Amino acid sequence: MPGNKGSGHGWRSAALTDKGCRRKHNEDAVVARPDTALWCVADGMGGHEAGDLASEMIVEALAELRPPDNLPDYIDQVNDSLEMLNRRLRDHSATEFGGRTMGSTVVVMLCRDDLGACLWAGDSRLYRWRRGELEQLSSDHSEVQKLVDSGVLSQDEADNHPNANVITRAVGGAPDLHMDVALLDALPGDRFLLCSDGLYNEVSFEEMAEALSKGDVEGAARTLMDQALDRNARDNVSVIVVEREQP
């Protein structure tokens, strides 16, 4: 089970990814860079080779970025990088996979000091745990989320909906990529959770909050991963727990 942990520049983080209990390959990929204050979960789609490659290309490109000094430039840099990858994935799909779907959801958290941003496409998520309260900061790009937003479905109904895994946006999914952006603040002691749907489809919101409230970042990430695997994780599972250190 690949994973990495680290600290730097006021951040600590731990990242884990696993193929789960039913899939033969892991199409998820993660990057955790506390030194540049950037974390990302990418959940590839398109089957073995196409999905793996898509998510790997994303995390490799983001891991190599040299961040600028200010947040607006950092957001633009990551956004530009993902738009370029969108074009590369579509070109690669056309030349190597006969135009077959080759893409990946992505959720990125990047920060400059105590301010940051979440950029995402698809249904990989970012949560923030602050003083005992867990809050979802991203909003899925999915068919069922549209129904929830329009009041047709409750969140509980959406979680069990047969089309719960149908996403409406992904890197590589359409000729033009539109990343959603939301700003966030990070106080000392705040914890953030980036994850693929393989985690939140197995572990409840309350269980996530409970896991994030205890131990260090490595322990919290391990607990969440173990909970998903104990339930015969149907999908690949990726977890990154990030903590803003006390000054």
Added chain:
Amino acid sequence: MSKDGNRRVTLNAVNSALRDLGGRFAAGEISRSEYRRLRRQLVAEVTGDTPGDDEEPTGRHAALQEPDGARTWMWLIPLVLALIGLGGLAALIWLLAH
């Protein structure tokens, strides 16, 4: 309201504006460059950074730009062409004279 509370209100307002802006872009009401410019403006409202020129190169843009050295030798092209022309003219005069 505390400082944190004030910032939370500002962040919520900016995030709401970012969602609206994203919706306008997705609906084709504004161009990609306009979306980018307005998004930078909104983010800068929170960070206090100067919004800056949209064309200002970020790291990747800078890497894609022509290196400065590429233009420094370009003035040599007309000079070389002029020398070749002069050489040709001199050769023609010599041929005619003989």
